[in-house]
Amino acid sequence: MPDYKLTYFNTEGRAELTRWCFEYGGIPYIDERIEGSTWAQRKKEIPGGQVPVLFVDGKPLLESIAIARYVAKQAGLVPQDDLQAAHCDALVDALNGLQNDIYMKVIFSKDEPAEKQRVLLEDVVPNKVNPVLTRLNERLASRDWFISDKVTWADLQISLMIGSLTDRVPDMLRNYPHVRKVVDDIRDLKTIKKWIASRPAQ
Numbered sequence: 001m002p003d004y005k006l007t008y009f010n011t012e013g014r015a016e017l018t019r020w021c022f023e024y025g026g027i028p029y030i031d032e033r034i035e036g037s038t039w040a041q042r043k044k045e046i047p048g049g050q051v052p053v054l055f056v057d058g059k060p061l062l063e064s065i066a067i068a069r070y071v072a073k074q075a076g077l078v079p080q081d082d083l084q085a086a087h088c089d090a091l092v093d094a095l096n097g098l099q100n101d102i103y104m105k106v107i108f109s110k111d112e113p114a115e116k117q118r119v120l121l122e123d124v125v126p127n128k129v130n131p132v133l134t135r136l137n138e139r140l141a142s143r144d145w146f147i148s149d150k151v152t153w154a155d156l157q158i159s160l161m162i163g164s165l166t167d168r169v170p171d172m173l174r175n176y177p178h179v180r181k182v183v184d185d186i187r188d189l190k191t192i193k194k195w196i197a198s199r200p201a202q
């Protein structure tokens with residue numbers, strides 16, 4: 001097995017899906033967390049000047065989704081079937097797009113906290129998140145997992161991204177019980193539960 005070092009900040013952000021894939025697969029890795037105060041110096045040493053970066057035997061792999069997909073494959077979380085794998089890609093991309101919207105319109109916006117919450121509740125959730133939740137909920141009504149009868153990295157992303165959003169919008173899944181079940185079922189897996197309980201405080 002190669003040596004893995006995942007370099008990112010001390011936050012979930014664009015690295016947490018990869019961390020969940022490593023944990024699910026029981027794959028050893030170094031979870032390097034850069035201090036904000038050292039970033040200016042570290043940025044110069046990192047190809048592309050951005051994180052996350054996954055060093056595989058010391059060689060850098062860039063782009064969070066490519067990194068997560070690669071680690072998901074090592075962890076057995078990508079379906080063998082090419083079309084099923086493409087459906088996982090499509091969902092992860094869609095959820096990542098939502099996450100980017102939330103970063104831009106809410107988390108990184110210069111608005112006051114109350115205005116950020118208003119934008120989230122009155123714009124992002126109804127217009128962007130709920131249409132995705134509606135489709136996902138219909139799909140998950142007749143199956144345990146997003147695709148096939150096995151857990152994939154798409155299920156991890158549902159649980160991670162949608163679950164984290166419920167910290168800000170607690171009743172968001174009230175009308176989406178089948179999505180809620182996947183969010184909870186993944187977080188109840190032994191490996192993921194242990195990680196959530198033991199990961200570094202941010």
Ligand SMILES: N[C@@H](CCC(=O)N[C@@H](CS)C(=O)NCC(=O)O)C(=O)O
Nearest residue numbers: 013014043049050051052063064065
């Ligand atoms: N498309 C890249 C975006 C990476 C990115 O925006 N990284 C941010 C942290 S989330 C970063 O490195 N910011 C510090 C900087 O640009 O100096 C990916 O998905 O990996």
